[in-house]
Amino acid sequence: MLLTKEEKEMLSGKCGKAAKKSMEILAALGKIYGAARLVSIRSVQVAGVSYDNLGEAGLEYLEELARDGKVRVLTTLNPAGMDLENYRKLGIGEEFAGKQKRVINAFVKMGIVPSCTCTPYFIGNKPKKGEHAAWSESSAVCFANSVLGVRTNREGGPSALAAALTGKTPLYGMHIEKNRQAQVLVRVECELKETCEFGALGKAVGEKIGNRIPLIVGVKKENAGIEQLKSLCASIATYGGTAMFHMKGITPEKTEMPKEELLIGRNEISTALKEMNDDCEPDFVALGCPHLSLFELRRIAKMVKGKKVKLETWLCVSRGVKKEAEKEGIVQAIENAGIKFACDTCMVVSPIAGRFKCVATDSAKSCYYSRAKQKFKVRVGSFEKCVECAIRGKWDG
Numbered sequence: 001m002l003l004t005k006e007e008k009e010m011l012s013g014k015c016g017k018a019a020k021k022s023m024e025i026l027a028a029l030g031k032i033y034g035a036a037r038l039v040s041i042r043s044v045q046v047a048g049v050s051y052d053n054l055g056e057a058g059l060e061y062l063e064e065l066a067r068d069g070k071v072r073v074l075t076t077l078n079p080a081g082m083d084l085e086n087y088r089k090l091g092i093g094e095e096f097a098g099k100q101k102r103v104i105n106a107f108v109k110m111g112i113v114p115s116c117t118c119t120p121y122f123i124g125n126k127p128k129k130g131e132h133a134a135w136s137e138s139s140a141v142c143f144a145n146s147v148l149g150v151r152t153n154r155e156g157g158p159s160a161l162a163a164a165l166t167g168k169t170p171l172y173g174m175h176i177e178k179n180r181q182a183q184v185l186v187r188v189e190c191e192l193k194e195t196c197e198f199g200a201l202g203k204a205v206g207e208k209i210g211n212r213i214p215l216i217v218g219v220k221k222e223n224a225g226i227e228q229l230k231s232l233c234a235s236i237a238t239y240g241g242t243a244m245f246h247m248k249g250i251t252p253e254k255t256e257m258p259k260e261e262l263l264i265g266r267n268e269i270s271t272a273l274k275e276m277n278d279d280c281e282p283d284f285v286a287l288g289c290p291h292l293s294l295f296e297l298r299r300i301a302k303m304v305k306g307k308k309v310k311l312e313t314w315l316c317v318s319r320g321v322k323k324e325a326e327k328e329g330i331v332q333a334i335e336n337a338g339i340k341f342a343c344d345t346c347m348v349v350s351p352i353a354g355r356f357k358c359v360a361t362d363s364a365k366s367c368y369y370s371r372a373k374q375k376f377k378v379r380v381g382s383f384e385k386c387v388e389c390a391i392r393g394k395w396d397g
């Protein structure tokens, strides 16, 4: 791989140990994927932040990099294992909190903005169309490529951090125009509205096409709001692995028409929803996978006005969006109903495995990981149905 003078200096150790280690990672990646050179990036989003996932080895690795590592571009973080301010309210112990704080301190020492969210585009980390980035949260990567027109591969935590510490990433995969063309035409033949239906679409498509890029047609543009799109991005990346889709009227770049075709009708959506529903009565409601938007918080505030929830209910959201909601008086209204904010974290990366029996959510991605990682049973329904379930304490009215 061709390296510039500056990149060679980083590799030689002239710019410090962290830059050297990072350049070694990028050079190795570039070699594996046949990249001709590195490309400058404008933004990074680093996953692998929860101590629950990192463990001691991960923490030590970060602290070592933080000795002399400094990021060169705007870099934010994926959710951590706890709300960094109100972790006690969510039942997180002091020992875990101590470790998680050390993880965050190491990132901050490197110059990373400690905004822990999977929706960085809501809090100012939003590159422009055509810009190169190195993001690692799979739902955010899909959103960046498909909705924003940003060019990013689906990075691992270490490769995203290496990109942040050097300002570069190998030029391969989604950074190259010809690799961004759709490979399968997905014709949606039923009307979708709810976030859970877009999640079901992601599951149905993802399981059929794997990591190939679909061109999705038949979804009404007025039904595909930011909330529906983030739900689809999270789901299609989880159940299939693609880093991008094209959707007519949404994706800001062109694609050739693929030959292979896949039909998705009401049957496929219903089947996906059925497969995500266990026969269980929720004792936990968790919304915000991916992290909630201000619009969603407004919706919840309206629904719970003057009411109290009967079940433990978490809203997973970035601290930045919560602050915006605070200005509108929404946070107080929601907390008055007994709902808890889980900022900086989420129902999947926090250390709550086995704490609940059955979670109610509108998210297909949350369903997947709540089963696999947290060992919960799951109920998936509309956003409204989840809020109503929290209020009446039962899934079905």
Ligand code: F3S
Residues within 6 Å of the ligand: 078, 079, 118, 137, 139, 234, 288, 289, 290, 291, 316, 345, 346, 347, 348, 349, 365, 366, 369
């Ligand atoms: Fe975000 Fe956690 Fe879901 S990181 S996409 S809320 S699993």
